[in-house]
Amino acid sequence: MIANKNVTQAGQAWTRQVSDRMGTTAQTWGEKVADFIEKWNVLPILMGFLLGRALIVEELTPFAIPYFIVMFYIRRDCLLVTGMALIIGAFTQSVPVGLETALSVILALFACKLMNKMRKKDFSRTPLLVVGTIFISRLLYAVLTNQVTTYDLVMVAVEAILGFVLTLIFIQSLSIIHLAKPYEPLKNEEIVSLVILLASLMTGTVDWMVEGISMEHVLTRYLLLVFAFVGGGTIGAAVGVVTGLILSLANVSALLQINLLAFSGLLAGLLKEGGKVGVSAGLLIGTAILAIYGGAEETLYYSLVETSLAIVLFILTPAALWKKVARFIPGTPENLQSHQEYMRRVRDVTAGKIQQFSDLFTQLSHSFAQTADPEEIEEQADAFLSRVSEFTCQKCWKKEQCWEKDTQSTYEGMRFLMEKVYENGTLAGVTPPRDWERKCVKTEKVMTVMEQEYDRQQSFDQLKKQVKESRMLVADQLSGVSRVMSDFAREIQREGMELSFQEKQVSQALEGLGLSVRRVEIHSLEEGKVDIEISQPTCYGRDECAKIVAPMLTEILGENIVVRERHCEAQKDGSCTMCLASAKTYEIDIGVAGAAKDGKLLSGDSFRTMDLGNGKMALAISDGMGNGERASIESQSALDMLQQLLRSGMDEKISIKTVNSVLALRSKEEMFATVDLALIDLQTAHTRFVKIGSTPSFVKRNKDVITITANNLPVGILEEIEVDVVSRMLKPGDLLVMMSDGIYEAPRHIENRQAWMKRIISELETNDPQEVADLLLEKVIRQHSGQIVDDMTVLVARIDRFVPQWAAIAVHGMEKLERPRIVS
Numbered sequence: 001m002i003a004n005k006n007v008t009q010a011g012q013a014w015t016r017q018v019s020d021r022m023g024t025t026a027q028t029w030g031e032k033v034a035d036f037i038e039k040w041n042v043l044p045i046l047m048g049f050l051l052g053r054a055l056i057v058e059e060l061t062p063f064a065i066p067y068f069i070v071m072f073y074i075r076r077d078c079l080l081v082t083g084m085a086l087i088i089g090a091f092t093q094s095v096p097v098g099l100e101t102a103l104s105v106i107l108a109l110f111a112c113k114l115m116n117k118m119r120k121k122d123f124s125r126t127p128l129l130v131v132g133t134i135f136i137s138r139l140l141y142a143v144l145t146n147q148v149t150t151y152d153l154v155m156v157a158v159e160a161i162l163g164f165v166l167t168l169i170f171i172q173s174l175s176i177i178h179l180a181k182p183y184e185p186l187k188n189e190e191i192v193s194l195v196i197l198l199a200s201l202m203t204g205t206v207d208w209m210v211e212g213i214s215m216e217h218v219l220t221r222y223l224l225l226v227f228a229f230v231g232g233g234t235i236g237a238a239v240g241v242v243t244g245l246i247l248s249l250a251n252v253s254a255l256l257q258i259n260l261l262a263f264s265g266l267l268a269g270l271l272k273e274g275g276k277v278g279v280s281a282g283l284l285i286g287t288a289i290l291a292i293y294g295g296a297e298e299t300l301y302y303s304l305v306e307t308s309l310a311i312v313l314f315i316l317t318p319a320a321l322w323k324k325v326a327r328f329i330p331g332t333p334e335n336l337q338s339h340q341e342y343m344r345r346v347r348d349v350t351a352g353k354i355q356q357f358s359d360l361f362t363q364l365s366h367s368f369a370q371t372a373d374p375e376e377i378e379e380q381a382d383a384f385l386s387r388v389s390e391f392t393c394q395k396c397w398k399k400e401q402c403w404e405k406d407t408q409s410t411y412e413g414m415r416f417l418m419e420k421v422y423e424n425g426t427l428a429g430v431t432p433p434r435d436w437e438r439k440c441v442k443t444e445k446v447m448t449v450m451e452q453e454y455d456r457q458q459s460f461d462q463l464k465k466q467v468k469e470s471r472m473l474v475a476d477q478l479s480g481v482s483r484v485m486s487d488f489a490r491e492i493q494r495e496g497m498e499l500s501f502q503e504k505q506v507s508q509a510l511e512g513l514g515l516s517v518r519r520v521e522i523h524s525l526e527e528g529k530v531d532i533e534i535s536q537p538t539c540y541g542r543d544e545c546a547k548i549v550a551p552m553l554t555e556i557l558g559e560n561i562v563v564r565e566r567h568c569e570a571q572k573d574g575s576c577t578m579c580l581a582s583a584k585t586y587e588i589d590i591g592v593a594g595a596a597k598d599g600k601l602l603s604g605d606s607f608r609t610m611d612l613g614n615g616k617m618a619l620a621i622s623d624g625m626g627n628g629e630r631a632s633i634e635s636q637s638a639l640d641m642l643q644q645l646l647r648s649g650m651d652e653k654i655s656i657k658t659v660n661s662v663l664a665l666r667s668k669e670e671m672f673a674t675v676d677l678a679l680i681d682l683q684t685a686h687t688r689f690v691k692i693g694s695t696p697s698f699v700k701r702n703k704d705v706i707t708i709t710a711n712n713l714p715v716g717i718l719e720e721i722e723v724d725v726v727s728r729m730l731k732p733g734d735l736l737v738m739m740s741d742g743i744y745e746a747p748r749h750i751e752n753r754q755a756w757m758k759r760i761i762s763e764l765e766t767n768d769p770q771e772v773a774d775l776l777l778e779k780v781i782r783q784h785s786g787q788i789v790d791d792m793t794v795l796v797a798r799i800d801r802f803v804p805q806w807a808a809i810a811v812h813g814m815e816k817l818e819r820p821r822i823v824s
Helices: 002-023 029-039 042-052 064-074 076-093 095-117 126-144 150-179 188-203 215-231 233-250 257-270 272-294 297-316 319-326 333-369 374-392 399-405 407-424 434-439 443-492 500-512 544-557 628-647 652-665 753-762 769-783
Strands: 519-524 531-537 561-567 575-582 586-595 605-611 616-624 673-681 686-692 697-701 704-708 725-729 735-739 792-801
Touching: 029 042, 042 064, 042 076, 042 188, 064 076, 064 095, 064 126, 064 150, 076 095, 095 126, 126 150, 150 188, 188 215, 188 233, 215 233, 215 257, 215 272, 215 297, 215 319, 233 257, 257 272, 272 297, 319 333, 333 443, 374 407, 374 443, 399 407, 407 434, 407 443, 443 652, 500 519, 500 531, 500 544, 531 544, 544 561, 544 575, 586 605, 586 769, 605 628, 605 792, 616 628, 616 735, 616 792, 628 652, 628 673, 652 673, 652 686, 673 735, 673 792, 697 753, 704 725, 704 753, 735 769, 753 769, 769 792
Parallel strands: none
Antiparallel strands: 519 531, 531 575, 561 575, 586 792, 605 616, 616 673, 673 686, 686 725, 697 704, 697 735, 735 792
């Protein structure tokens, strides 16, 4: 609940900022008109007027009561003007219709108030309320006018049923107009409900004639143009059919309008790519063709004039209107943009909260990292002397003589002894100042108590040092968490890019190569982080993704693209999906060999190759204390924790320190493990080595062998360790050899093991990592006549430039794909 409140507040703040910025610019005339319509409730009044005078089969008025009751729940603030508009519209039709509508509105208002007192404020009973109100009001009016016949009763029942259906439609459509959120696309039934409402409004214009031109036809064709322009042929045809059907119910002579509107809407929607001109031309052609089929020249003339007037209204319509309509139609650019704006706001709010937590962890880190200042150290010295004097001078009969009359000389003598005990750790053999010794009657006791207090102070300082080291570790860990969260916040805040143009380019290029593509989705085009998903009909194992698609993208993107993931088995719709991503500049080939002590099955050594997911590869070896199951558990545990920390984005130094603190604190028994870690950047081949109690590593470059060493104790021995990081730049063809102490220290009769190992590695003729690992293990075991004296593990990695399996495919006439600028 609190999170939702924060998101709402942040969204409101964002809205206020946007409103302030927009308020500084001059409003367009369209915005002014929209403000006027909203301020004076023009839309509810106009709708009420048209629905009040709308008739079906020339005598039924089922629109007024459903509209009034639904507006009672949606827009109660304008209910009075809505009711007046309904009654006025009905009186323009005829006086009996006006009286009947007025009676219905009064009964509907009374029924709504009654339901409100019964705390029935939802839509669940609204259709039944409409049916009851229509039935009672019509019967009451028939009784008052003495027109109760079987035909009248049947028509009342029909009108009540129509009111029930219209209530369901108005609940959907009026909620869209007054309550819908701009980023929510409409469902098909919602679109149909909205069209029925608009067609019902058009029935209120029946019989409006100006010089033989029907306003009903002009407005319906204008409505058709708007929807065809926004939604295309499907929406245009659907709007034409529904509008024509509703109008034919109001005017039986307009039955042919169904054909005209449906065909014209389809044709206008199909020409949507031509813009307003294309849509207008489609409507004009459609109405002209069907008017010609009518066979009357007079009908053709008026039809063309009505269509022309609708086109003029359509052209004069401000873009803000049809864009607002388009935001509700699924698949339109305006709807996608509206949804993206909403997602961007949510993303910004989420990133802001994560950044707040990051700042909090940073502040906590600074608090834990604070250390004692010189004044505090001076206070500790005074406290030391105070405790010594408390046990020696407080009960001495010369207290007043020493500390009141000879305060300076007494303090200097005590200070001298304190400095000596801090310097030597004892006062044995130390001669006190002559003046102080001559005055003090408890010299031996003072020196004894000072030594005891010094020992106690040392224990206390050691405890404080451990606490300080723990605080610094926590500070480092909090700082690491803060950095990870800050990076994550920046990643979230990256503005989503509209990549539809690039998706069309890729789709056209693939179709130009003869492939049938169903869907192209580009998630990222950032250099080195390309992420594209393509769906196509199943290729039946021809491996088109690696042989054609990836090489083609390599050519138009200017960097190597590989297939990261594929689903070649046909989906339910007969398609397969491929995920393509940037290839790394370098690739690594791994070889591992190992043996347990005395040929046992379980080794205390563990190794791990970790893809950290950010373009880096981690290679690690851990040697647990001793041999067997316990050593294996310790080494595996160390590598498991290290892998999770590194994958989360934590710095390698902090990760190692965290693993060390966990191993040191989780058990009272002595537990430790060595860690040999290499972090390789697959884009640059820059490698960072972290060695905690481990043996040297070696890099073989042609015939040269480079040694990489660092001096650190194993993890788990001390609660605080210093982590040294050694950086090296590897080159293509380099062999990185990492080993446990069982390999490095096996030749015990050799004094210079490092030189011996360098010579062995340099003499190897093969560059295959697995063969190198096997040969090194074999040579070490032969040094002991086939005996395995300790757990042995050797891990070898060869660095090579990535070479794609297939050459790039040049696409004729295809320019390089434009990469959008990523805004953080």
